[in-house]
Amino acid sequence: xxxxxxxxxxxxxxxxxxxxxxxxxxxxxxxxxxxxxxxxxxxxxxxxxxxxxxxxxxxxxxxxxxxxxxxxxxxxxxxxxxxxxxxxxxxxxxxxxxxxxxxxxxxxxxxxxxxxxxxxxxxxxxxxxxxxxxxxxxxxxxxxxxxxxxxxxxxxxxxxxxxxxxxxxxxxxxxxxxxxxxxxxxxxxxxxxxxxxxxxxxxxxxxxxxxxxxxxxxxxxxxxxxxxxxxxxxxxxxxxxxxxxxxxxxxxxxxxxxxxxxxxxxxxxxxxxxxxxxxxxxxxxxxxxx
Numbered sequence: 408x409x410x411x412x413x414x415x416x417x418x419x420x421x422x423x424x425x426x427x428x429x430x431x432x433x434x435x436x437x438x439x440x441x442x443x444x445x446x447x448x449x450x451x452x453x454x455x456x457x458x459x460x461x462x463x464x465x466x467x468x469x470x471x472x473x474x475x476x477x478x479x480x481x482x483x484x485x486x487x488x489x490x491x492x493x494x495x496x497x498x499x500x501x502x503x504x505x506x507x508x509x510x511x512x513x514x515x516x517x518x519x520x521x522x523x524x525x526x527x528x529x530x531x532x533x534x535x536x537x538x539x540x541x542x543x544x545x546x547x548x549x550x551x552x553x554x555x556x557x558x559x560x561x562x563x564x565x566x567x568x569x570x571x572x573x574x575x576x577x578x579x580x581x582x583x584x585x586x587x588x589x590x591x592x593x594x595x596x597x598x599x600x601x602x603x604x605x606x607x608x609x610x611x612x613x614x615x616x617x618x619x620x621x622x623x624x625x626x627x628x629x630x631x632x633x634x635x636x637x638x639x640x641x642x643x644x645x646x647x648x649x650x651x652x653x654x655x656x657x658x659x660x661x662x663x664x665x666x667x668x669x670x671x672x673x674x675x676x677x678x679x680x681x682x683x684x685x686x687x688x689x690x691x692x693x694x695x696x697x
Contacts, residue, residue: 409568410480410522414445415584417477417520418592421605424476427516431475434515435468446477452486460494466506466513471498474519484523485553492558495521499561502610518610521562525554560642563609563650564674594656608652613645620652620663630668647671 420428420443432440440446450459450470461469471479481487498504502518528547532538542550598607601619608616622630634644650671651663660667 410449410478410482410524411447412584413478413480413520413522414447416587416591417445418588418595419443420445420476423605428475431468431472431515435473437473446474447480448474448477449480449482452481452483454487454491456488456491456494459491460498460504460506461513461515462506462508464508464510466508466511468515469504471495471504471517471519472515475516477519479519479521481521481523483525485525485550489553489555493555496558496561523554523562527551527567560640560646563646565676566674590657593659594653597656597659608649608656616649616652620655622648622663626663626665626668629665633672643675647675650675 425443428440428446432438448470454470457463457469459470461467461472484492498517499521502516503514504517505512505514527533528540528542529550530541532540533542533547534540595607598611599605602611602615630644630647633639647668648663648671651667654667654670655661655663658667
């Protein structure tokens with residue numbers, strides 16, 4: 408439900424984005440879509456690699472291109488074939504996918520937000536208070552390792568969700584999608600003005616990101632110390648910097664502060680998410696790529 412609601416907090420599409428999407432859908436032959444709203448695609452875990460990435464004798468766009476400027480949700484992400492998940496790595500980095508066949512080669516845009524959801528273990532009850540987990544430690548480790556380290560590095564946010572309290576008295580304390588969308592739109596505008604074009608913190612080149620939002624020497628030493636302690640890859644460190652810059656934009660900050668870096672660390676830490684999953688009654692773990 409959270410994944411389906413996610414497009415409602417994204418800013419409206421620009422005219423150029425709408426034209427790109429219309430072209431992709433005309434090529435694919437899909438007609439049931441709304442060209443003015445961010446798209447939402449949720450393929451089943453039994454979908455083939457060609458259906459997800461694109462291809463065929465005459466290469467057609469796949470789900471990652473049909474989700475261009477929108478959201479691609481992979482429910483039960485651990486159930487997808489590992490080969491299919493590994494094929495997502497290059498499009499997530501480049502924002503485009505190139506499909507080569509003997510007769511032709513086609514390149515399609517694929518700049519999307521990836522959201523994945525998985526159970527903490529095969530039976531789904533690890534850490535639950537109302538059910539008993541029947542999985543062995545080896546089964547739990549094997550199940551969680553279906554998402555490889557390089558693929559895990561490409562996610563920005565890791566969360567362990569608890570059961571939702573549907574108490575009507577709490578409804579007044581929750582933000583509506585319209586309120587969140589307004590804040591997200593303002594943050595996007597700050598990014599567009601900063602970089603001089605329609606691009607986000609997650610896609611801007613690393614050199615441009617550091618030029619426009621340089622970290623202090625103290626912040627750089629702090630990140631390097633944590634990276635050495637936890638064995639983070641360079642990609643993971645860059646994800647934290649991008650996430651901290653986005654948090655600053657959402658809070659109308661002109662510079663990245665230590666607080667933004669701390670919040671980014673907590674959101675990105677896979678080990679923290681696993682510890683929370685062990686101690687809470689969470690039964691679902693979503694991961695998000697921004």
